[in-house]
Amino acid sequence: MSDIALPRTAENSLLADRSDGTAPFSSSVQFDGIVKSYGRTQVLHGIDLDIAPGEFVSLLGPSGCGKTTLLRVLAGLEDADGGAVLLGGRDVSGVPTNKRDLGMVFQSYSLFPHLRVVDNTAFGLRRRRVATAEARKRALDALALVGLEAHADKYPHQLSGGQQQRVALARALVTEPRVLLLDEPLSALDAKVRVQLRDEIRRLQLRLGITTVFVTHDQEEALSVSDRIAVMNAGRIDQIGTPEELYLRPATAHVAAFVGLSSVVRGLADGATVRVWGAEIPLQIPATGEVDVLLRPENVRLVEPAGAAVTGSVEESMFLGSMRRTLVRTEDGLLVRVQHSARTHPQYGDLVGLAVDPEPVAVRQPQ
Incomplete structure (x- = not known):
């Protein structure tokens, strides 16, 4: 095969001139009834998911929920037992990994220690002859x-962990x-670098308009960068939606x-509402009987203990810049988080009252 030069679309060869914000090489992704088992253990139960060109979708869930397995099926690193993977409407289920035209970044940087940064970056181009x-450019x-253009001639060991992951990207x-x-890709980095690189990945993805599938167990990462999030649980998608939804x-x-x-x-539900601390709260999903109520910290208020339906003592209060988050242990031993103005500064051991705002809540059967 002769050497080829890939087309340039802008002064920087990766920046396309696109009217809709989507890279011309970006593709849709479709999972159609993906099933996968390891021995007798089924880890994916008929996954259906459509991802539009240029969309950033995160697969979010706890360890063992199947999110990495689903990504590996998309990459061709695992064969599904049932269903199909489509890229741009074409079934690629039988296409090998190196023919699917995907870019992959993993937790480990996997850089070649004997190659300079620019040669590590150009490796895939050189494999394509x-x-x-042109490959260097x-x-x-x-x-x-x-x-990292100023670090092009360095070797991986001369870079920090965050810089090495940027090279991998x-x-x-x-x-x-x-x-x-x-x-x-961020789990091996320290907290400050992780947040910085997370934000840079999102800015870069928006700039390039490339379809991106991001696997993470970190809800803050998923909420901050995604167009949509698929929350996975035991090999199924519980919900797919925007972070706000x-x-x-x-x-x-x-x-x-x-x-x-x-x-x-604990609360008592009657179908459309649930009674918590003497207040009637709308339910997001109808329920009846005794239930566990999930209260968001921003929907709980600190009030004067005199006359409050529930009182407790302050366990800790954390300053978070524009707000504080205070942990209160109620008289019956429950821990309740309260998010409030930073101007209010309760001290450890203070007696406080709690009240709840009438915002719709989710409930579950008592555990």
């Missing part, structure tokens, strides 16, 4: 997107893949408990 000069373009993007796959209108108690912070208190 792209001319040396495109690798430098990719490094410029992640802010540039290497995944340089071939202009149809879909970018991110499998917990999942947080404000969870379809199941599992989604309500997993997405965002909640305190669990």
